[in-house]
Amino acid sequence: MTHHQELRVDIRTPVGRSLPELAAFARRAEQAGLSGIGVPDHHHTGRDAYLALAAMAQATERLSLYPATSNVTTRHPLVMAALLNSLDELGPGRPMLTVAPGFLSVEKAGKPQARRDHLREVVLTLRGLMRDGHADFEGHRLELFNRPASGAGKVVVLASGPRLLELAGEVADGVMMLVGLHPDGVEAARAHVRIGAERAGRDPAELEEILIVPFGLGDPGTVRAWPQGWFREGQPWLRYPSVSNLRWLRASGIDVPDDVEPGDVDDALADRILDAYGLFGTAEECADRLLRARKELGLQRAFLFPAHSWDTTYDLPEAEVEAFGEVIGPRLAESS
Template sequence: MENLNEKIKADIRVPVGLSVPEVVEFIRRCEAAGFHGVGVHDHHHSGRDVYVTLALAASRTRRINLYPATSNTVTRHPLVLAALANSLEEVAPGRTFLTLAPGFLSVESAGESRASLKKLREYVLAVRRLLAGEAVYSKGTPMRLRNRPRRHLPILLTASGPRLLQLAGEVADGALMLVGLHPGSIAAARRYLRIGAQKAGRDPQELEEIFIVPIAVGDREEVRQWPRKWFREGQPWMEYPSRSNLRWLREAGIDLPEGLDPRSISGDLADRICEAFGLFGEPEHCAGRLLRAREEAGVEHVFLFPAHDYQSGYQMPMAELEAFERVMASRLG
């Protein structure tokens, strides 16, 4: 963890919800607003490619970190991922990295199943070795990159459950993790990272931690209705992207059964969930909640994940950008 005297690094999720040139202009606004980084989702079914978008954004920005959030190892072969990562590093040296996961909407839209933990482990290690200049065998065929990054290019696992967190500690450079902001939840998540690191004989202190933080900026009473909504039919918002959210809420003293109709959640309970899970309210409140998370749990790097459902997932996070620009950036240092 970093020195608590330093500012909180804040990244934001940006969808490819507009044409690629328009998304690039939005990313330029994020840089001007003071964001540390931008993660763009890797959704093939959008008809727009994340790496093309990131490369163009890299050529139009100077400082901001740029990365896919998140690529999967099902629809992209490890050799392809390694080549994409190296290509992006050549355009934006020192300000990019990979985030990988078993897959969700992109895999689903391609009619495929998510990668098993065994396969994900194998593919993450393959990408790491390729980026390090090593040969990797695929069905008996040796693969090697002719060109590779001059520096160690980090690979983080996007993790929302204990097994993925352990795997991140074992084979990745850290985790982009959705575990909430409650100190009890964060302590539990860090235990799983530590278990994985120790299994591989690694130092847990060397792992990068980026906390995925759901955010909804606006009138407090209105935005704190999110836990009472559906992400899509049959999937409560609180179980997106997985039911692991409920595990971390239990660590925060909030016990919700799986499959609970979100409409049965009371206003008071929704308020408690929002306070434990993310940033919900006016910009001043959101900034203050992050500062408290730093003091209580050493949170130093966050990935702001604007609250959305299945239909609104491609809307540009304009309200969050403006709130950060006007209030949050100065409050966070």
């Protein structure tokens, strides 16, 4: 049997239940064989992502735990650094930070998304605080008295567009990217990460790569409803969270214009989009697609992003975790 490097699979888990319930859910995810959990950092829910992660750290033994994702507008880098170190004290070596310009959190706070130059400065500041215990930020010297042990405390940039991918390559410890699973689309995105890394004199191979993998269980009619539907009024699902989704589909040979409307997507096009974009279908079909991605892309870490609309944003992915535990995880283990 051919042996493959272990594929780590994490899952998005929103703050849609009380913190004790979220901790219990994390325990079930760990028992199902998942490797990690990313929690959206949505203040407007009335639940703090880092407190949820702390509760999860105490309820589990090995899960990687991180915000997915924190914005750099409503959280100061010194605050995020202190939160990361605190999480590391509860689950040593398990937490990391993922940061981005912001989407729902900044929208709900009435703030604009962060500019790229600000994101760059924050990432460099966070890495300095994690590595050295100090960094200069906006003309002020910041200090962090306690920090994770050597090797912990990674700072990862979530990116979907080419300029953010280049920024991740330039300044971050890793990149978390939503670019689909088609080899041509992924290679086009990786090229931008390499450009950023080489611009900064860095080795792109040293960056951790996490592919965000949309995940929808169901029969053909059920899963086609995603590319043929809306995330929320005025925003087709195909343009959530970013219109950059369509760039990588085009790089994969699927010509979808930026102004695509759900009614423009017939069943044949929907099927092509779903195959290029993520895991869709029965649990068995999703397992096959993930194994194919490992073979075609050398995929080492996936972040499952359960398909949802605005109305279901905060539903826990119970069915997806069950499918992973019963079918997908065992299939991955068999093929290792």
